[in-house]
Amino acid sequence: MRKSIMTIWIAALVLAFVLSGCAPQTLPPQEEGTVAAVTTGIASVNKHGSVILDVTPQEMTALGYEPADLVQVELGATSLTLPIGTAYSDVDSGDGLVYFKIKTTGESQVVLALNMGDFVSTYGIAETETVDQDPGYAVRWAQGYSASTPVRISMAQKQGYAQGYQLHRLGKARTNDPADYPDLDYREYANFREVLSGGMGAGALYRSSSPVNPALGRNEQADRALGECGVAVVLNMADSESVLSAYPGYDDTRYALCDVLALDMGMDFATDDFRAKWATALRYMATHEGPYLLHCKEGKDRTGFGIGVLSSLMGATTDEIVADYMLTYYNYYGIGTDSEQYLAIAQSNLLHSLARSYGVPSMQGQDLPALATAYIRTLGLTDEEIAALKANLSRDYVPSAE
Numbered sequence: 001m002r003k004s005i006m007t008i009w010i011a012a013l014v015l016a017f018v019l020s021g022c023a024p025q026t027l028p029p030q031e032e033g034t035v036a037a038v039t040t041g042i043a044s045v046n047k048h049g050s051v052i053l054d055v056t057p058q059e060m061t062a063l064g065y066e067p068a069d070l071v072q073v074e075l076g077a078t079s080l081t082l083p084i085g086t087a088y089s090d091v092d093s094g095d096g097l098v099y100f101k102i103k104t105t106g107e108s109q110v111v112l113a114l115n116m117g118d119f120v121s122t123y124g125i126a127e128t129e130t131v132d133q134d135p136g137y138a139v140r141w142a143q144g145y146s147a148s149t150p151v152r153i154s155m156a157q158k159q160g161y162a163q164g165y166q167l168h169r170l171g172k173a174r175t176n177d178p179a180d181y182p183d184l185d186y187r188e189y190a191n192f193r194e195v196l197s198g199g200m201g202a203g204a205l206y207r208s209s210s211p212v213n214p215a216l217g218r219n220e221q222a223d224r225a226l227g228e229c230g231v232a233v234v235l236n237m238a239d240s241e242s243v244l245s246a247y248p249g250y251d252d253t254r255y256a257l258c259d260v261l262a263l264d265m266g267m268d269f270a271t272d273d274f275r276a277k278w279a280t281a282l283r284y285m286a287t288h289e290g291p292y293l294l295h296c297k298e299g300k301d302r303t304g305f306g307i308g309v310l311s312s313l314m315g316a317t318t319d320e321i322v323a324d325y326m327l328t329y330y331n332y333y334g335i336g337t338d339s340e341q342y343l344a345i346a347q348s349n350l351l352h353s354l355a356r357s358y359g360v361p362s363m364q365g366q367d368l369p370a371l372a373t374a375y376i377r378t379l380g381l382t383d384e385e386i387a388a389l390k391a392n393l394s395r396d397y398v399p400s401a402e
Helices: 005-020 058-061 162-168 219-228 241-245 272-287 302-313 316-333 343-360 368-378 383-394
Strands: 039-040 042-043 052-053 069-076 078-083 098-103 110-115 126-130 136-139 153-158 205-208 235-236 258-264 290-296
Touching: 005 052, 005 078, 052 383, 058 110, 078 258, 136 272, 136 302, 162 383, 205 258, 205 302, 235 343, 241 258, 258 272, 272 383, 302 316, 302 383, 316 343, 343 368, 368 383
Parallel strands: 078 098, 205 290, 235 258, 235 290
Antiparallel strands: 039 153, 042 052, 052 110, 069 078, 069 153, 098 110, 126 136
């Protein structure tokens, strides 16, 4: 079986360290028969509340740390046992990990993160606040913490997360080259599709990766698709207005001709900031006719949650919501319905997030329209606004095929 690009790249780096005979200069040497503890610093905190450390995955790998290890992380008074992973989705929604963020270009990072959450606020380390000055957010440290607080990582159990890691593992590594996806058309490559579940109207709602952010190499395909589908209103969950307008060639896109609401939303669905911005998006849809496009960066996490709520509201079944959500994992990673990870991924990410937001232990056997309606009410929308939202989503924006 062909190894993933990520696996080969990590192995090559480890081999390079071994052959060169040198250990990372910033870290203590590995003790015989043990994995040495790593003491490092905080490089930055990103807008999603994840902590980027002053150490690289390559340095930690050379010392004996690898994905599926359980490690003890000590950051000031905070002490956590976390697994090492290479994707946010290597743990359940709301759980933490030490993320080896391996980049094929540029500097790779070690990140303390939460899948679908804000690491620093969850553990009482800091809060991120939106500000007008660059980079658009500020970090407010809790008492006893600062940007100079050291971080110590030590081995808790070698491969102690092996079973959970394999359960969450994705298929092939995602790349940004269309040639690596010969079985996908340009819309599938862009993760662009119409949402058809429940009582959704024809051509009413679409989801996608970003049609303007070039980071994934899919923006041109997504922009072409939204133009062909006549999208009128775009709900951008990822970007602020300043970031959005600064993308190269933005003014020349079909996207720029749409009515765009830049929401700049975080990854934690439970925060007041996320809930307030999500309420703004839903009210916007209730007062503006479609067709609508909902997207973030990949069109996976924030978009997946948003589409899950809207599909629930419109009467979709749990199976329909899962089937639509998991198309993203097929488009990016080749994970189909025959994969052992198919249901595990859906359960640990989307279904877990929806159940948590709806206040129920499980999504199975639930009255989803009632749950979604009750949840949207908690955001502050009135029954009249919810009715208007449903009316706009149930409308046919394209002629019936019959």
